[in-house]
Amino acid sequence: xxxxxIGGSGFIGSAVCRQLQERGHELVGLARSDASVAKLAAIxxxxxxxxxxxIEVLGEAARAADGIVQISTGGNLGNAAKxxxxxxxxxxxxxxxIAGTDKPYIYTCGTGLWSDTGTIDPExxxxxxxxxxxxxFYTHIGEIYRRMLAAAEHSRAIVIHxxxxxxxxxxxxxxxxxxxxxxxxxxxxxxxxxxxAYTYVHVDDLADLYVRVLENSNARGSYFAAADDTVTTVxxxxxxxxxxxxxxxxxxxxxxxxxxxxxxxxxxxFWLNCRASGNKARAELGWTPAHxxxxxxxxxxxxxxxxxxxxxxx
Numbered sequence: 001x002x003x004x005x006i007g008g009s010g011f012i013g014s015a016v017c018r019q020l021q022e023r024g025h026e027l028v029g030l031a032r033s034d035a036s037v038a039k040l041a042a043i044x045x046x047x048x049x050x051x052x053x054x055i056e057v058l059g060e061a062a063r064a065a066d067g068i069v070q071i072s073t074g075g076n077l078g079n080a081a082k083x084x085x086x087x088x089x090x091x092x093x094x095x096x097x098i099a100g101t102d103k104p105y106i107y108t109c110g111t112g113l114w115s116d117t118g119t120i121d122p123e124x125x126x127x128x129x130x131x132x133x134x135x136x137f138y139t140h141i142g143e144i145y146r147r148m149l150a151a152a153e154h155s156r157a158i159v160i161h162x163x164x165x166x167x168x169x170x171x172x173x174x175x176x177x178x179x180x181x182x183x184x185x186x187x188x189x190x191x192x193x194x195x196x197a198y199t200y201v202h203v204d205d206l207a208d209l210y211v212r213v214l215e216n217s218n219a220r221g222s223y224f225a226a227a228d229d230t231v232t233t234v235x236x237x238x239x240x241x242x243x244x245x246x247x248x249x250x251x252x253x254x255x256x257x258x259x260x261x262x263x264x265x266x267x268x269x270f271w272l273n274c275r276a277s278g279n280k281a282r283a284e285l286g287w288t289p290a291h292x293x294x295x296x297x298x299x300x301x302x303x304x305x306x307x308x309x310x311x312x313x314x
Contacts, residue, residue: 001067002027003026003067005027005030007030008071009031011168011172021043031047031050032049053086053089087140104156105155111224112135114130127277148222149221157220158219158220160209161222164176164201166297172314180240180311180313186262189241191258192253194232196270197233197273198275200229201226201289202289209287212285219284224277225281229294231294233269242299244307255270258270
């Protein structure tokens with residue numbers, strides 16, 4: 001089959017594309033820059049120059065493909081609101097392209113759409129049936145999610161919600177990357193004294209879920225990509241310390257100091273909970289995460305480790 005991919009050159013996207021190619025699928029990838037064009041072409045993906053705001057380009061590519069995989073949603077926390085209009089209009093365009101067909105359209109937004117799952121109970125684990133609690137800066141993502149669920153009543157509209165993603169050399173977002181950024185900046189791993197926890201998923205297990213969804217004509221609606229790997233942020237920090245040769249030693253500071261040293265997002269890493277269940281994907285799609293846990297994966301990084309070569313910051 002021939003799939004139109006948005007975000008195929010990124011950390012998650014490249015893993016998804018690699019597995020789709022291994023299954024014999026052909027890929028066309030949206031490329032916003034010359035660098036993306038070159039990167040996609042180098043890995044055997046046909047580049048299509050354009051951006052989320054190029055509605056005609058998106059619509060034509062979607063109609064010509066057998067399915068759509070949208071991994072990039074148009075920006076990070078810093079520019080989410082700025083790109084909201086393009087994100088909404090592009091998703092609507094892609095939904096129109098699959099209307100009246102059996103083509104799948106996968107949209108991606110993380111389990112962070114449920115914000116702090118531990119507001120009432122720190123041990124609470126959310127599922128796809130729980131109402132989302134969308135952070136204010138992702139209001140448009142919540143609207144797209146609701147439109148996708150409505151479309152799933154009569155088409156193959158699917159939303160995959162990755163938990164915190166790790167594996168290989170890492171990606172440019174999330175607590176692990178911010179911890180490595182702290183090491184690169186200060187030479188040590190800082191922690192705040194909390195017991196909060198996140199659920200994680202290895203990037204290759206995540207990619208396997210995308211493939212299963214695309215190849216299963218019954219898949220539709222919402223799926224959490226969450227392995228049985230809920231870990232406290234402090235334990236992840238200790239694993240990062242092991243990875244950089246510091247034997248699990250961390251430096252405890254209060255929240256004010258952590259924000260001053262590593263930024264607001266790093267402080268939030270140590271008080272938010274995001275615990276999610278991947279049981280629906282297991283039951284309906286036979287998804288079975290097989291990679292080592294996030295702690296085991298970090299502790300197994302090759303030594304001596306150059307922290308500049310893993311989990312790159314933006």
